[in-house]
Amino acid sequence: MSLRLRTETALDLTLQGTVGSFGVGRGDDRSLRVKYLLTHVGLNFSSASNDKLLTALAPVREIFDFKSLDFDEIMQRDIDDARVSAELVPYLLDESSKDMIKLFPPIVVVVMPIQQGRVQPDNFYPEVVEEKLAPDSDHDHSRLVIRSGAIGNEVFQFEQPIIDDQPLAHDLVRLRLNTHRTRLIIVDGQHRAMALLAIYRNLKDQWSDERRAPFKEYYSAWTKSYIERFNLTDINLPVLLCTVPELDEKYGGDFDMKRAARSIFLTLNKTARQVSDSRNKLLDDNDLISALMRRTLSHIKAKDERSSRALRIVNVELDQDGSRQRIQTPVAITGVPHIYYMIEHMMLDNGESVKGVKPRSGTFYNRTRLDDMLTRLEGRDLLGAATADAIRRNLFSSDAAEKLGQAFDKLYGAYIIGMLEKFEPINRHNEAVIEIGEQLEREHDRQLKPILLEGQGIGRVFEAHRTNLRQKLQSGYFRTDVPEIEASARRLDATAARITDAVARLHEERASRFFNNLNDKRVIRDGDDIEQKAVDLCNRMYDDIFSTVAFQTAIVCGFLGLVEKAELRLKRGEFSGAGDIIRNDAFDEYIGQLNGFFVPRTVAKLKNLIRVFRGEPTEEGQLAPIRPSTHTFREVVFRAEMQPDQWPKYRYLLLELWRPAHMALAAVVNEERAECRREVFSALHDHYETSYCKNFAKLKDELTSGERKEVFEQTLAPYNELLRNLGAEPLNRDAMHEAFSKVPATAATDLNTDSDLAELDDEP
Incomplete structure (x- = not known):
């Protein structure tokens, strides 16, 4: 009698449901077929697959360490735990309809292979084979089997019964998974899934994992005793588990599993309102x-x-x-x-x-x-x-x-x-963030560090949850476990206070670093501490200028655009004897000159920076109070809202600070600066002329030569004051006379009328 040995399967989770497919990709002959199983998961623990699937199912933030992922592997948004706790959990635990079946649209999951021995997404499945198996002792019908990986080391396996030579799309279709070689990545419906997972974890007390623990507080109001009042066996949510069998190690096209997961996400969410433009x-x-x-x-x-x-x-x-x-x-x-x-x-x-x-x-x-x-x-x-x-x-x-x-x-x-x-103002912000992160690390604060440093928008989610819980308590929403929930609300309030304190510390640290080069720090310090007025001034500079699309675009695109012009003119042979522009050297020179103005070393230069962007300091030796003035950048160059497409206004400001050493680049910068000055002066002159005519009830054609001279001087004075504060040479009077007579006044103020511009504003 021969000994028959059979390799044991590595597939440890079996799910039954209906099979189907759809395409993802670019919509042409290179699109890929997604094969899925539609099943359900719920809180009826008499079914072993429910427990196993709920254990395996988790949001991406808990599956992969963010630091270990390549940026290309980041696939989805953070979870709005406040909305899950405030809206979705109550829907599942609705006391007014507790005997009714609760239904969500399907949670869409990608069966993602992971690299052997690592919790890291893999680009492809192990080789996928398709075969028909005859009936055997365990199966009384033939089966179509689609399997990834050799038996004993499988990743997934579809099993479809064959009746009359046709594989069934429903009835006894199985998807079997190796939970050690795959991760179930939620690409759509992670908020719906989190509602179910929160209930499950509160019942099973499964929040101790380090990646789960920071989010436990959001769901603490839903206590185990409260949850157990409901008929949980009726809570079943549909789940769509997706595989892409073509993406195995033999695939030779452009896609991989990470791109496929993103494509599935965008296919489902491209037009959904809740998915941000970012x-x-x-x-x-x-x-x-x-x-x-x-x-x-x-x-x-x-x-x-x-x-x-x-x-x-x-x-x-x-x-x-x-x-x-x-x-x-x-x-x-x-x-x-x-x-x-x-x-x-x-x-x-x-x-x-x-x-x-x-x-x-x-x-x-x-x-x-x-x-x-x-x-x-x-x-x-x-x-x-x-x-x-x-x-x-x-x-x-x-x-x-x-x-x-x-x-x-x-x-x-x-x-x-x-x-x-x-660019030093940005670098010093980044340094301050690292310092605050190290402080939180030393304090072992498991809540603050995730909220501030380990997620995007978690702070907004936290505050929304805290507000919602307070409102529910005030309205008497909770009828049981109220003392425990009130204690949870007090913990949230305490955490909010610590967040406020941490952000204040960040702003103080940033301001301290921003003013670090000052030769006399008495104007920004009160003893050993930085004065609040200095912090407030610094915050305004970061919020209104340094962190905006317009300003950052002006720095980078302003530089590269003029370098390109200079390189083109060099290529045409316009500058005899001038060598090639070394971009890196030119950029370092440029940034160094900007830093000389934006990170002042003396109190006098600091006051010049304030005069350019804020107004006139009114007390000797002090930064505040600041009164409005007519010679700020916003009063001279552009008085409207600084939308992104207005970044050439900031580019001009930077041209007043930039003095390149390279002959060709210097010529291009000088020419561009002169053109910008003419346009700015023309627009500013029109503004003063219009105001003068309005004040004295005159038409522009009725102004006398003396009045025109007065308007010219009113225009010239604040512009030259702005230039003085920038450390630039004053305006040429003859060139400015020519400017307002020949350059259209609207040149500096025309607004882009693109329909989408209204949504791209830097300022609220």
């Missing part, structure tokens, strides 16, 4: 600008404590609330919209989008041809003529994106990172 930009695999942005963010995320600079990914706000651009997270200094906007301009500007101080023109989101990008990145040499002619912003291969991306990193992306590292 998140859509972040995840879009069909936009080459998004791909280049992710490369830049990946380089930032790769920085760690060994970096000589303080920039970290926490300083980038990845998911902003709604479509507004103002930074909302206290530790962030820039955001996805900032970097996307810069890259979009760098790559798609046709050389005509920025002229003088007029707002940037053109609808960039409509620009799909990449002629300007290919020229800048020498794309025809990199890709070949045929590929370069066919590529579009929304139609490109992974190979083309990689080749162009490498050139972009060196020629353009490096300057975004360089600005965030080397």
Whole structure:
């Protein structure tokens, strides 16, 4: 008698349901088939699969260590635990309809392979095979089996009964999983899933894991005794478990499992209101600008404590609330919209989008041809003529994106990172964030550090939850366990106070570092502590200027745009004897000159900075109070709201500070500065002339020569005062006379009328 040995399967979770498929990708012949099982999960623990699936199911924040993921592997938004606790858990535990079945749309999960021996997403499944198996002792019918991995080391396996030579799409279809080689990534419905998981964990007391513990407090109001009052066996939520069998180790196309997961997410959420514009930009695999942005963010995320600079990914706000651009997270200094906007301009500007101080023109989101990008990145040499002619912003291969991306990193992306590292006001913010993080680490505060440093928008979620719980207590919503819930509310209040204190410490640390170069710190200190007025002044500078899309774009795109012009003129042979422009050297010189103004070393220069952006200090030897003046940047250059497309106004300001050593670059900068001055003076003169005529009830044509001279002097004085505070030479009177007579007054003030501009404001 022969001994029959059978390899034991590694598949330890079996689910039954209905099988189906749909396509993801670009909608052409390269799209991929997603094969899914539709099943359900609930709180009926007589079914072993429920317990096993709820144990395996978790949001991404609990599955993977954020620090260990490449930026390209970050797939979704943070969870709004406040909304889950305030809206979704009560829906499942609705006392008024506790005997009714509760229903959500399906939770969509991707069965993600992980690297062997590591909790890290893998790009592909082990080899997927498809075979028909005859009936055996365990099965009385034939089966179609689709399996990834060799028996004994499988990742997943579909089993479909075959009746009349046709595999069934329902009735006894099984999906079997190896929970040690896969992770169940929720790509849609993570809030719905979290509602169920919160109930399950409160029942089973499963919050002790280090990655779960920071979020336990959000759900503490739903006590075990309260939950057990309900008929939990009727709570069943549909779950769609997705696999992409084509993406195995034999696949030779452009996709991988991470891109497939993002594609599924965007397919389901592209038009959903709750998905922010930032998140859509972040995840879009069909936009080459998004791909280049992710490369830049990946380089930032790769920085760690060994970096000589303080920039970290926490300083980038990845998911902003709604479509507004103002930074909302206290530790962030820039955001996805900032970097996307810069890259979009760098790559798609046709050389005509920025002229003088007029707002940037053109609808960039409509620009799909990449002629300007290919020229800048020498794309025809990199890709070949045929590929370069066919590529579009929304139609490109992974190979083309990689080749162009490498050139972009060196020629353009490096300057975004360089600005965030080397421009001292931003660098000092980043240093302050690291210092506060180290303080929280020393204090072993498991709540504050995640809220401030380990998630995007968690602070907003926390405050929303605290407010909602207070409202429920005041309205008498809770009828049992009220003392425990009130204690939870007091803990939340205490945490909120600590958050406020930590943010205040961050602002004080940042201000202290910002003013660190001052030769006389008595004006910003009260004994050993920094004065609150100095902190407030610093906060206004960061909120209104340093962290805005317009200002950061002006620094980077203003520099690169003029370097490109100078390089083109050098190529034409206009500057005999001038060598090539070394971009890195020119950038360091440029940033150094900006730092000389924006991080003042003397009290006098600090007051000049205040005069340019805030107003006139009114007390000798003091920074505050500050009275309004007519010679600030906003009064002289632009008096309206500083929307992103108005960044050429800031570019002009920086031109007054920039004195390049290279002959060609200096010539281009001087010419551009002179043109900007003429436009600004013309617009300012028109403003004063209009005000004068209104005050004296006159038409402009009725003004006498003396009155015209008076208006001219009214215009010249504040402009020259602004230049004096910037350390620049005064205006040429003859050139300014010519300016307001020949340059249209609207040149400096025309607003971009693009329909989408209203959603891109830097300021509230």
